[in-house]
Amino acid sequence: MKPFEIVEEPIQSQRYVDYVLHAGAGAVTVFTGHVREWTHGVRTLYLAYEAYIPMAEKTLAQIGAEMEEKWPGIKTAIVHRIGELHISDIAVLIAVSSPHRKAAYEANEYAIERIKEIVPIWKKEIWEDGEEWIGAQKKYPGKGKK
Amino acid sequence: MKPFEIVEEPIQSQRYVDYVLHAGAGAVTVFTGHVREWTHGVRTLYLAYEAYIPMAEKTLAQIGAEMEEKWPGIKTAIVHRIGELHISDIAVLIAVSSPHRKAAYEANEYAIERIKEIVPIWKKEIWEDGEEWIGAQKKYPGKGKK
Amino acid sequence: MDRRTEKVSGEREEMNMITVNYFARLRELTGKTKETIERGSMTVQELLDWAEETYPGFGKDTVHVAVNEEYALKEDVIQSGDNCAFIPPVSGG
Amino acid sequence: MDRRTEKVSGEREEMNMITVNYFARLRELTGKTKETIERGSMTVQELLDWAEETYPGFGKDTVHVAVNEEYALKEDVIQSGDNCAFIPPVSGG
Numbered sequence: 517m518k519p520f521e522i523v524e525e526p527i528q529s530q531r532y533v534d535y536v537l538h539a540g541a542g543a544v545t546v547f548t549g550h551v552r553e554w555t556h557g558v559r560t561l562y563l564a565y566e567a568y569i570p571m572a573e574k575t576l577a578q579i580g581a582e583m584e585e586k587w588p589g590i591k592t593a594i595v596h597r598i599g600e601l602h603i604s605d606i607a608v609l610i611a612v613s614s615p616h617r618k619a620a621y622e623a624n625e626y627a628i629e630r631i632k633e634i635v636p637i638w639k640k641e642i643w644e645d646g647e648e649w650i651g652a653q654k655k656y657p658g659k660g661k662k
Numbered sequence: 663m664k665p666f667e668i669v670e671e672p673i674q675s676q677r678y679v680d681y682v683l684h685a686g687a688g689a690v691t692v693f694t695g696h697v698r699e700w701t702h703g704v705r706t707l708y709l710a711y712e713a714y715i716p717m718a719e720k721t722l723a724q725i726g727a728e729m730e731e732k733w734p735g736i737k738t739a740i741v742h743r744i745g746e747l748h749i750s751d752i753a754v755l756i757a758v759s760s761p762h763r764k765a766a767y768e769a770n771e772y773a774i775e776r777i778k779e780i781v782p783i784w785k786k787e788i789w790e791d792g793e794e795w796i797g798a799q800k801k802y803p804g805k806g807k808k
Numbered sequence: 809m810d811r812r813t814e815k816v817s818g819e820r821e822e823m824n825m826i827t828v829n830y831f832a833r834l835r836e837l838t839g840k841t842k843e844t845i846e847r848g849s850m851t852v853q854e855l856l857d858w859a860e861e862t863y864p865g866f867g868k869d870t871v872h873v874a875v876n877e878e879y880a881l882k883e884d885v886i887q888s889g890d891n892c893a894f895i896p897p898v899s900g901g
Numbered sequence: 902m903d904r905r906t907e908k909v910s911g912e913r914e915e916m917n918m919i920t921v922n923y924f925a926r927l928r929e930l931t932g933k934t935k936e937t938i939e940r941g942s943m944t945v946q947e948l949l950d951w952a953e954e955t956y957p958g959f960g961k962d963t964v965h966v967a968v969n970e971e972y973a974l975k976e977d978v979i980q981s982g983d984n985c986a987f988i989p990p991v992s993g994g
């Protein structure tokens with residue numbers, strides 16, 4: 517397992533928790549994003565995730581570096597799954613350990629916001645009567661922007 | 663397993679995650695508090711936790727009710743371990759599922775703050791050269807205060 | 809006093825019993841996990857005063873009282889049969 | 902023109918090659934995962950203009966460009982041999 521990775525198989529949470537845990541960690545936060553059955557009254561059958569894998573892993577690692585700069589002392593792992601995902605499957609997992617809890621919460625939430633901004637991963641929702649690539653329009657990002 | 667409980671054995675995280683997960687959950691946050699080796703430059707050998715068990719489980723359930731009132735649609739489980747705990751052992755676990763991530767983070771952090779305020783659980787730190795019951799002095803709480 | 813009065817009197821005395829529980833530092837200070845106090849009723853403040861007097865160093869100003877597993881105010885009245893607990897500053901998590 | 906010059910010229914032509922990758926909606930629109938463009942250099946803006954012209958509906962105003970796995974600015978210059986990717990609005994998480 518790599519601390520910042522894209523996988524095609526089900527995400528095994530414990531691996532990433534074990535990776536961030538150490539004797540100096542007093543708090544661990546784990547966020548998992550799951551495939552939800554209903555979104556705005558429309559029933560999702562399944563999702564298809566696609567990634568530009570090398571750049572996605574690079575940007576995940578970049579987010580990890582940003583986090584460790586902002587919250588010194590934390591340790592982070594982030595994994596995103598691609599391929600066909602069904603209801604309740606884990607799409608993304610963020611594990612953060614920290615000596616104290618505040619940083620573990622803040623850094624974790626920062627990670628998911630940044631993932632949604634810069635990591636080249638795309639989600640297609642497949643419903644009973646159609647499908648669509650999801651993605652909010654964002655301003656053109658600055659180079660090396662944090 | 664009960665959704666709000668005090669246990670004497672190692673906390674098995676997956677049970678509580680499975681309990682809060684459902685088809686409508688798009689986000690799950692799990693917080694675990696661990697025994698840390700060093701606190702303010704003093705090395706902890708182990709911790710001894712003690713609880714007023716029936717009242718502790720009741721106040722954990724009360725915190726869960728407060729959370730579900732503040733963040734409708736979430737589902738929560740909280741477990742605290744007592745007895746002798748060693749470095750990296752999980753002392754407390756809070757699992758929150760929610761349709762959307764914001765509530766899952768906020769409610770989870772609310773839970774740990776409230777646990778530290780009202781749940782009758784006490785921690786004794788045992789070092790190489792001594793031991794001490796830990797506990798910040800708090801104002802006398804109001805009845806039914808939230 | 810006939811037997812009937814005696815019996816009633818005896819029952820009343822049996823009911824003059826408030827249970828108190830000790831935890832953590834207070835359990836070690838008192839050397840007890842619980843005991844009973846022969847009182848028919850008292851306020852939470854009176855219970856705290858009693859504890860401080862009985863166990864020097866009790867530290868009543870930082871100790872809360874739960875009556876039947878609910879936090880109680882200092883002016884609340886404890887009745888015979890109630891199950892009380894002294895709650896020193898908590899440190900869970 | 903002697904053989905040596907021809908050869909150098911040939912190598913130069915081989916190097917007029919920018920690789921572009923397509924993902925998600927753009928992969929479906931173009932029917933391609935990648936292709937090469939015979940250009941020695943161009944700006945990111947020129948690449949986006951080329952894509953819009955070549956593939957109607959490309960939506961260049963919402964598409965970002967990565968050059969060698971780094972987000973690039975519109976004025977950045979892409980060189981022959983660079984590996985580019987069109988990044989439509991991301992939706993991970």
